[in-house]
Amino acid sequence: MFSEEEIAIIISNKQIDEVVAQLKKEFIESEARYLKIKNHDFLAIILLSPEVGKKMANQNISLGEEMSLQKKARKYSKGGFFLSKDPVVDGLKYLIKSFPKWEDKFYTAINKCLDILIQTEELQLINDNSISFESRLMRSPYFLVRFISSLFLESDEEILQTRKIKKDELEKLNEIGEKVGLGKHLIFKEFMAKYELK
Numbered sequence: 322m323f324s325e326e327e328i329a330i331i332i333s334n335k336q337i338d339e340v341v342a343q344l345k346k347e348f349i350e351s352e353a354r355y356l357k358i359k360n361h362d363f364l365a366i367i368l369l370s371p372e373v374g375k376k377m378a379n380q381n382i383s384l385g386e387e388m389s390l391q392k393k394a395r396k397y398s399k400g401g402f403f404l405s406k407d408p409v410v411d412g413l414k415y416l417i418k419s420f421p422k423w424e425d426k427f428y429t430a431i432n433k434c435l436d437i438l439i440q441t442e443e444l445q446l447i448n449d450n451s452i453s454f455e456s457r458l459m460r461s462p463y464f465l466v467r468f469i470s471s472l473f474l475e476s477d478e479e480i481l482q483t484r485k486i487k488k489d490e491l492e493k494l495n496e497i498g499e500k501v502g503l504g505k506h507l508i509f510k511e512f513m514a515k516y517e518l519k
Contacts, residue, residue: 322393322396322470322471322475322476322477323365323368323397323467323471324396325396325397325398325399327467328361328364328365328368328397328399329361329399331364331434331438331464332360332361332364334437334438336437337364337433337434337437337438338360340430340433340434340437341360341363341364341367341430342360344363344367344426344427344430345358345360345363347426348363348415348416348423348426352415352416352418352419352423353411353412353415356408356411356412356415357408358408358409358411358412359399359408361399362397362398362399362408362409362412363412365394365397365398365399365409366394366409366412366413366416366427367427367430367431367434368397368431368471368472369390369393369394369397369409369413369416370416370420370423370424370427370428370431371428371431371472371473371494371497371501372390372393372472373390373413373416373417373420374420374424374428374493374496374497375473375490375493375494375497376389376390377417377420377493378487378489378490378492378493379489382417387417390413390417391407391410391413394407394409394410394413395407395409395410397409398410425500428497428500428501429500431468431472431501431502432500432501432502435465435468435501435502435503436502438462438464438465439462439464439465440462443461443462443465444506446460446461447461447462447465447506447507447508448506448507448508449507450507454508454511454512455481457508458480458481458508458512461508465508466480468503469503469508469509469512472497472501473494473497473498473512480512481515482515483515483516483517484515484516484517485516485517485518485519486516486517486518486519487518487519488518491513491516491518494513494516495513498513
């Protein structure tokens, strides 16, 4: 899971800040006219969107899943809002309410962030099939590994482990991987191969 500090580093990139600002403006005008949120916190919502997509694979989010999302949201918030109103939690509620309308736009924003952060020469390494998945993962760009673990796992330690998943969730994760731009990379395909159906 991303830390508040890592999100601050990502949003400090001017191009990423512009991507986030544009989507934030569009989202607030359409869904949440009175939502006051900084770009850092809106990026946190964008980065939580794959988690929302996974949890909505069966078309609804349980109370436990919603609480899990809120816990992550509070950890991503700039400045910490554990005892007061949290802008990321508030924004996440608006996103969940109208997720089908915004899902692809949020995934496209993640795709743009990845394109900005990961250099062409780094892509050669992550697609080199002469190196084992585990070795390639350990030598991959830090941000790529953080994106994969933060967007698709509950905890970072699971990245090399075999994981159990329901069929509809697996299909949704593959779909999200394609939409955020990771699906075209060998390292992501091998990461997804670590899932086993329940």
